[in-house]
Structures are given as C-alpha cells and as structure tokens.
Amino acid sequence: MDKVVTISDVAQAAGVSKATVSYVLSNDKRISKQTAEKVRRTIDDLGYTVNHAARALSTKKSNVLGIVSPTHHGVYLSSFFGLHIYLLSEYAAQSGYDSMFIGSDDGCDAMRKASASHKVDGFILMDVCDNDSRMTTANEIGIPTVVFGSPTSSFGLDTVDSDFRSEAARCMQCMAANNHKEIILYSWSKSIFKKRMGFALRFRDQIIQSAEDLGIVLHIYSPDNDESDPAGELLHALHLYPHATAMIIHNESASIIAPQAFSASGIQIPDDLYVISVFPKQMQWSVLASFAFVQTDIDQLAQKIVSTLVARIQDPDAPITRSLLDFTLQQPVSR
Incomplete structure (x- = not known):
C-alpha cells in the first residue's frame, strides 16, 4: 500500500517548517517567492494533496x-x-x-x-x-x-x-471630434433603470453631462423591458430621430444584433450611421468591424x-x- 504523503513529509523534504508549508498553501504574502516556489516544487515531486476538509477544520478556512x-x-x-x-x-x-x-x-x-x-x-x-x-x-x-x-x-x-463615466466621456469626445451634432444613446431597458443598476446609471448620466458640455443634441432610447426585440427597437429609435448621424449602443443584446439589423435595412455603417458599441473584447468576433468599440475586457x-x-x-x-x-x-x- 502506498504511503500517504503528509505535510510533515513536504516540510522535511523542502527544508522548511510545517507552518511555512501551510502558509504557502494559503498563498500567504509573508512567504518569499523563492521559498514558495521551492515548497510547491516539493509538493509536486512528492505528490502531496491537501485534505481540504481537515484543513478547513484546523484553519477555519474553506478556501x-x-x-x-x-x-x-x-x-x-x-x-x-x-x-x-x-x-x-x-x-x-x-x-x-x-x-x-x-x-x-x-x-x-x-x-x-x-x-x-x-x-x-x-x-x-x-x-x-x-x-x-x-x-x-x-x-x-x-x-x-x-x-x-x-x-x-x-x-x-x-x-x-469598468469606469463607465470615463468611457462615456470618451465616446462623446469622439462624437464631437467627428462633428456629430445629433446622436442617439441606445441604452439599457427601462426595467434596468428602475432597478437602479449602477453600470447603466453611471454611463447614461455621463453621456447626458458630456452632451450638454459639448453642445450635442442627445436622444436617449430605452426599450420597455429586457425581452424587447433589439432589432425592431434599434430601427424604431432611428425612425424616431431621423436626423441623428451617430449612435452609441450601451446594451449588449442590441450590440449583437445591430450589424444584421442595420444591414438588412440598407443602412451602411459608418457611412450612413456612425456607431460606437460598449462590448466585451472576448466577443467582438461576433460583431462587424465597422463599429467603433469600447473594448470591455x-x-x-x-x-x-x-x-x-x-x-x-x-x-x-x-x-x-x-x-x-x-x-x-x-x-x-x-x-
């Protein structure tokens, strides 16, 4: 029967105390990087595994x-x-x-x-x-x-x-630099704002402030609820504000469907409509490159x-x- 490797075996082989091995297992910052690496190599070499249940009882930590x-x-x-x-x-x-x-x-x-x-x-x-x-x-x-x-x-x-205020301000500065005088913020649903979700509130509030500071006409469009069809809602927003030359989309579901919805309606991006989307970096392969992006990571x-x-x-x-x-x-x- 194979011998069970204990924390004492690891300590002896690494030339450190049992307490040091325990500190390394807990990622304690008091242990130097060199010592921690030596202990971890020893753990791998000996095939030591942590008894999580026993460790939780002794340290009162669950990890x-x-x-x-x-x-x-x-x-x-x-x-x-x-x-x-x-x-x-x-x-x-x-x-x-x-x-x-x-x-x-x-x-x-x-x-x-x-x-x-x-x-x-x-x-x-x-x-x-x-x-x-x-x-x-x-x-x-x-x-x-x-x-x-x-x-x-x-x-x-x-x-x-994410720093939604800074990102919103940068979006608006980009709009001003590209001479867009009237824009649409396609935001989260009204139900999200009723819940007082910070990511939606902070971004919207900064967009409003920046529009005032930069002299840009701003229209805010929010679907009634989360289950609204984003394709139809996007086109409805453009129908309501036909003189808008640009759109900021701070709504992930709408960002996913927007390229297809615009293309199907004959809207050329960015020639007919300049679009900035706040969208995860990891998923941008699913959205056409004709959008500008705040690349949330x-x-x-x-x-x-x-x-x-x-x-x-x-x-x-x-x-x-x-x-x-x-x-x-x-x-x-x-x-």
Missing part, C-alpha cells in the same frame, strides 16, 4: 469564494453571464480557491447561511444595484466581500468595475475581482479599494 447572484437576471446579462462565472472560477482556482455559485433571489439569507456554516471565505457580489441590501449584509456579517458593480456607495466594501475584470478578494481575505484591515478599469475606444477597421 472557497462565493459568487452571489440573483437567480433571475434577465436577457440583459444572460449573453455573457456564463463567461463571467467561468473566468471568476478560473482565477479563483489559480489563486488556490474553489468557487461556489450562490444563486438566490434572497441573496442576503443565502449569504448568512453560507457564512454561518463556514462554507466560504468571502463573497463576490454580482448584478449589484444602488442600495443593494447584500452590501449591508456583507458588512453585518463581517466577511471579506468584493462588489462587482458601480453603486453610488459600496458601504465600505471593495469595488471593481471581462478577463481583466475577473482577474482584478479575484485578486482583490484574496488580498482582502489575507489582510482584512487593509484600506478599502475602489478599482475602476478604464477600457480603450477602438476605431472601426478601414475597409
């Missing part, structure tokens, strides 16, 4: 990150929700953590149960709106938490998101979210961080 999201998030998030979850889980694994998806419309109750049973070491809150009760719950529990969103206040929690966001949460778990008393990633505007490819 699991909880990803908290409502079970129903509508069409507006469905297209890329799976990609977000996959990348968050991938970067969690690279940091030595498993991930647990906590899908619950009563996120607060689910968070309390997961924390009380020591199932997770921290939370990632997705689909966050202004005054989201999950943020106050995380504070009450006192568990490390990262907010993935742009609420007006994060209630003292670390925050990671979901991979970069996921990596930042996980690293921020891991850092908070390791140092609960560190200063609160607010990380807004400002993504570039790419012009259409010349034809």
Whole structure:
C-alpha cells in the first residue's frame, strides 16, 4: 500500500517548517517567492494533496469564494453571464480557491447561511444595484466581500468595475471630434433603470453631462423591458430621430444584433450611421468591424475581482479599494 504523503513529509523534504508549508498553501504574502516556489516544487515531486476538509477544520478556512447572484437576471446579462462565472472560477482556482455559485433571489439569507456554516471565505457580489441590501449584509456579517458593480456607495466594501463615466466621456469626445451634432444613446431597458443598476446609471448620466458640455443634441432610447426585440427597437429609435448621424449602443443584446439589423435595412455603417458599441473584447468576433468599440475586457475584470478578494481575505484591515478599469475606444477597421 502506498504511503500517504503528509505535510510533515513536504516540510522535511523542502527544508522548511510545517507552518511555512501551510502558509504557502494559503498563498500567504509573508512567504518569499523563492521559498514558495521551492515548497510547491516539493509538493509536486512528492505528490502531496491537501485534505481540504481537515484543513478547513484546523484553519477555519474553506478556501472557497462565493459568487452571489440573483437567480433571475434577465436577457440583459444572460449573453455573457456564463463567461463571467467561468473566468471568476478560473482565477479563483489559480489563486488556490474553489468557487461556489450562490444563486438566490434572497441573496442576503443565502449569504448568512453560507457564512454561518463556514462554507466560504468571502463573497463576490454580482448584478449589484444602488442600495443593494447584500452590501449591508456583507458588512453585518463581517466577511471579506468584493462588489462587482458601480453603486453610488459600496458601504465600505471593495469595488471593481469598468469606469463607465470615463468611457462615456470618451465616446462623446469622439462624437464631437467627428462633428456629430445629433446622436442617439441606445441604452439599457427601462426595467434596468428602475432597478437602479449602477453600470447603466453611471454611463447614461455621463453621456447626458458630456452632451450638454459639448453642445450635442442627445436622444436617449430605452426599450420597455429586457425581452424587447433589439432589432425592431434599434430601427424604431432611428425612425424616431431621423436626423441623428451617430449612435452609441450601451446594451449588449442590441450590440449583437445591430450589424444584421442595420444591414438588412440598407443602412451602411459608418457611412450612413456612425456607431460606437460598449462590448466585451472576448466577443467582438461576433460583431462587424465597422463599429467603433469600447473594448470591455471581462478577463481583466475577473482577474482584478479575484485578486482583490484574496488580498482582502489575507489582510482584512487593509484600506478599502475602489478599482475602476478604464477600457480603450477602438476605431472601426478601414475597409
């Protein structure tokens, strides 16, 4: 029968203490990179595997990150929700953590149960709106938490998101530079604004402010709900505002269907209509190159979210961080 490799065996072979091996397994920053690499090589050479259940009991850590999201998030998030979850889980694994998806419309109750049973070491809150009760719950529990969103206040929690205000301002500066005097913002549905979703509010508010500053006539078009047909809604927006020479699409479902909808209607992009779309970099192969893009990088966001949460778990008393990633505007490819 093969001998079971223990943490003591790893420590002896690497020439370090058992505590050092434990620190390396926990990704503790107090261990030097050279020592950590030596210990990890020894772990691989000996074939040591962590007994997660025993380790959780001894350290009171689960080495699991909880990803908290409502079970129903509508069409507006469905297209890329799976990609977000996959990348968050991938970067969690690279940091030595498993991930647990906590899908619950009563996120607060689910968070309390997961924390009380020591199932997770921290939370990632997705689909966050202004005054989201999950943020106050995380504070009450006192568990490390990262907010993935742009609420007006994060209630003292670390925050990671795109810098929607800067990106909106850059879109409007581009419109002014290209001498567009009248434009349409095709935004998220009215139901999203009723929910006070920060990503929609921050972008729209900056567009309004920039239009006023730059002397641009702005028309804002929002579908009634998430299930509206984006092709028909896009064409309806153009019908309502026939003198608009450009459009900003801050709506992922509409961005996906827009090239086909415009082409079928004989609208040439960018000759007849200049279009800027805020769209994930990872999915831009699905949209024609005649659009300009704010290239949102979901991979970069996921990596930042996980690293921020891991850092908070390791140092609960560190200063609160607010990380807004400002993504570039790419012009259409010349034809």
